[in-house]
Amino acid sequence: MPKPLSASFYARPTIEVARDLLGTVLIHRAPEGLAAGRIVETEAYLHDDPACHASRGPTPRNQAMFGPPGRSYIYLIYGMYHCFNVVTSPRGVGEAVLIRALEPLAGLPLMAARRKTDKPKALCSGPGKLVIALGLAKLPNGSDLRSGPVTILPPGSFPMAAGASPLGNIKVTTRIGITQAAQLPLRFYLEGNPFISRK
DNA sequence: AAACGGATGGGCT
DNA sequence: GCCCATCCGTTTG
16 A cells, blocks of 8 residues: 655645646545546645635635645535645645646546546546545545545556556646636646646 | 536635 | 636537
8 A cells, every 4th residue: 555645745835746746646535435546737826826715814714724734625616616725835834736637547436426427537627526526525624635535645656547648748837717816827737638627 | 619607605805 | 795726508600
């Protein structure tokens, strides 16, 4: 069984963490079964960045972002979906990385049942989709991603699914779906990967 | 292929 | 009361 990413992995500048998370494996060992996918798309949210929930100081919703790195930050968006983030940087700064897309690796039938589709490219190709596919919506905010049922494993440490695509170069673009600070180059994805949310 | 609008509810000015 | 770090079905070109 591979070891989850260390606490020191997350306690680094958020842009570095966002880039280095590409190729790692997000896994949820739920009572219903295991589901896992390779992270292929991320976005960085910085403390002085108007698009970041933490940029205007702590509130009840965003308090996990000010806690220790390597914990979850999950929030409700548009009344019906959730977004899953990993808290980064030294404790108290208020930064995180949004996980935007996964390449499904394990538990595809379970993902298909949760998502109500069995098309592999539709399972995890968006932040709301992957939360549904992995069953992350009810994970408590601030969950430790080194010890809980939801963890992130280093690249290549998980048995490669048949036909899984190779890792490409990292491409950088502006972030998706935001209005504030929309010009900042803080979205990262594996170039050519068919499982990203959009080109 | 792209554009559009509806669903749906908590957070914050 | 307005604003969303979204998704999906429908319409339009």
